[in-house]
Amino acid sequence: MAHFNQNFLDSIERDLPSHLSMEDFIAYSNKPLRLSIRVNTLKISSDNFIDLMTQKGWHFDPIPWCKDGFWVTLNQDIQLGNTIEHLQGLFYIQEASSMLPPTALFDVITNEGLQNASCDNIVLDMASAPGSKTTQIAALMHNQGLLVANEYSASRVKVLHANVARMGVANCALTHFDARVFGEYMFETFDSILLDAPCSGEGTIRKDPDALKNWDNNDAKGIVETQKALIESAFLALKVGGSLVYSTCALSRQENQDVCHHLRTLYGEAVEFVSLTELFPQAEKACTEEGFLHVWPQLYDSEGFFVAKIRKHVSVERQLPEPRKQKNFPFTPAKTKQVEELAQYFKESFSINLPEDAQVMVRDLEFWLFPTPVMPLIGKMRFQRIGIKLADALKKGYKVRHEAVLALSSPTRFELNDEQAKDFLMGRDISLQERVKPQGEVIVSYANNPLGVAKHLGNKLKNNLPRDLVKDKIALYQ
Template sequence: MLNLPTSFKEKFEKLLGKDEAAKMFAAINQNTKKAYRVNPLKAIQQVSYDQDEAVPDLDNAYYGEVNGQDPEWVSGTVYSQDPAAMFPAKIAKVKPGEKVLDLCAAPGGKSTALGQALKGEGVLVANEISGTRVKALRENIERWGISNALITNNDSETLAKNFPDFFDKIVVDAPCSGEGMFRKNPDAINYWSPEYILTCQSRQKEILQQAVKMLKPGGKLIYSTCTFSPEEDEEIVAWLVEQEGFKVLPIPEITSTKISHGHPEWTNSNLVELKETLRFWPQDNVGEGQFAAILQKSGEPAMVNEKKVKKNMKNKKKQHNKLALTVDERKLVGEVLDQFDLPIALKQWSKQALVRQDHVFIPALTDESKLRGLKIVNNGLELGLLKKKRLEPSHQLAEVLGQVSQTRVVDLAQREDYLSYLHGETVKVDTNLKGFVLVSYQDLIFSFGKVTGQKILKNFYPKGLRILKKN
């Protein structure tokens, strides 16, 4: 039984009434709701998990538990995520070609869904201020096969200087008091206090003030938290309406009766539009706690300045020429890529690929004015590293190649071989293939390998992803 703070219980008894609050407290002491999404970008989407119970109002999302050593996870075929946390990316309704920012992106659940919706067109900027958490963000975006993401490690103020009025949509899953995580992470109870809620509210406003600067006139802001407190939810939305001129938009695609709506009466403003926001309570049995809203920035999108566009294109071309592959480098890259069936993201690689410090990549963003001064973790699709007149293909490339059917694949027959490979070991294989190959288990591609003349599969699974022990 979790020891919920007395002030927390008193607060929600007052807001919800004693009967509904009792249901909430009882639900917080029950097991967490776990779920996963299936990746529609991958060529093979069959999974071994039960799909009898779908998450309401979401595509390709089901209740169930994922093991981090399962081939479904390792190959990026599934993403384990709290079901309620899946909704902010859903309601963003991202379209191919849009410019999208996930401002507080780690560990990557929302970024993978946003990038997936772009279908390789447009750009996703996935930002995380934590240097530790941004590593997990990169791993998850790569595993999911997103090829057009710029991953950055900056504070919101730094980003705002580079991207004024730039994005069509911005998702801010703001740092919060974490009340919705009490049953998932009981440690969150220890640092909860009424004062902490106000600290979080202040931080949320600071982040949103920078997000407002980066959103185009007429652009959409998706705001979410994993907390129940009106101070961080309805009051923040009311502040955006009253101070920043935003308009709250309805979310008609969410129809489940298990999902609640916002409470205007919990704010001083009493804005009727707050009823359009979404609330996820643990007693409604969808997932953990979540709040979500869509708001639209005032104003009309600016007219395109043709002269400025031509100037930018000219500058991009100069930068591209400076980093473009030489004839010899293009040949080395082609010797690897020409052996595989290429998805759309790679069809024009010879024209798009750049090289910097021997890293060959197809950038998601080429405008140097947007990149200057940023801590960039990854820009687009890393193809590989040039070494001694050869290209060593990247792990990200393997995950992207998994989007289409491949023939140059070694499928590991035994689970023991699969776990050995994840552990970083070489494996004896029965194949006539030689050189670089894609490696799969249960037909799910998850890595590159290299077959020697002795039919030994040399290990190219990244050291940072390897398992410490074989279960």
């Protein structure tokens, strides 16, 4: 049962549209959320995933604003986060409403924004962790272009990277800043920006009944100043003609509509509010007079959410002079011979073709694959991590890295059954029934998707899963 205080209820009553009732708001806020997931199309199509999981007792209901999002019901009680399919990145457990902002950013339903999947586009996710929207954006970009994923909290950057790697994202560069610096450091750099702003979290009460037990409007007022500073920074970092999506899981006007109007007050006709009325069927039920989506829990039986799309029409004045270039970048481009040897190793060992326009960089004995559009940005700000680590150089040859296997497609894999896949993810070696000629390094897979690398010794597969990914418990369907 959700715990409301009277101040919160009074605030909701002021902002709730006249055609919606407080009784319905309270009733839906006390209902448990429907379980929802998003299929990771970087690894598997939604149709193939549905075919795979229907056999395991899953039932799917499509989420109207995300073509790869589904409400799911299961035949048995099972921890989805411990399933093989989740650990190998075939799906992300994501609340349905949180799938709205990336959909709005790319106008997926109308196809207006599919140009954003080009090889040159640069997208910024200003507040990324844990990575649900970041990995959704990467899938919509088809791993093309560059996705800069920023997270202010140091403890959450590690979680963000783990999810990016698990989902096979290859076009991402991670940063760790207060996002207010982007307007200064990356002035008019990005084609598209998502600002899922820190907020009071009023819309999350169905997930956490105690979320609003001590709600105080004065706390929200402090958050609003941060939100205004962040949206100003985002607008400065946006290219002319680019699109910015501002979203929160708050319900009040002051954290939502008022923040967007603040931006228009500052920059006038440079700011266009883009209507989201036709973003998906029945979107108009949630639309404000400006065309923003203000999703109340009772509208779609979901969490509360707010989404606004803003387009930048003309350039605006830079607030500060361009910062000095960052020095001491530790990577250098790999030599042509090194790239050729590395490409040969991936081709011969795993049937993986490195991208023809691959930007292979080297640091000490490490080889990395950088998204090409990141190169002009080197020196403008400090990156925590760029692209994916391909391999380490050995005295003779190379040693492939786990994240490269998850992100780069290979048609040749050693397929495991349920029990073998479980054992592999628990760090165990896999015994083979027949002794055959050793094959060296092989990619092991489940449901025709990679799990990692093992060394084929003839009578067993020696487990090479990174120790930090080894699980104590794996959930199998009965």
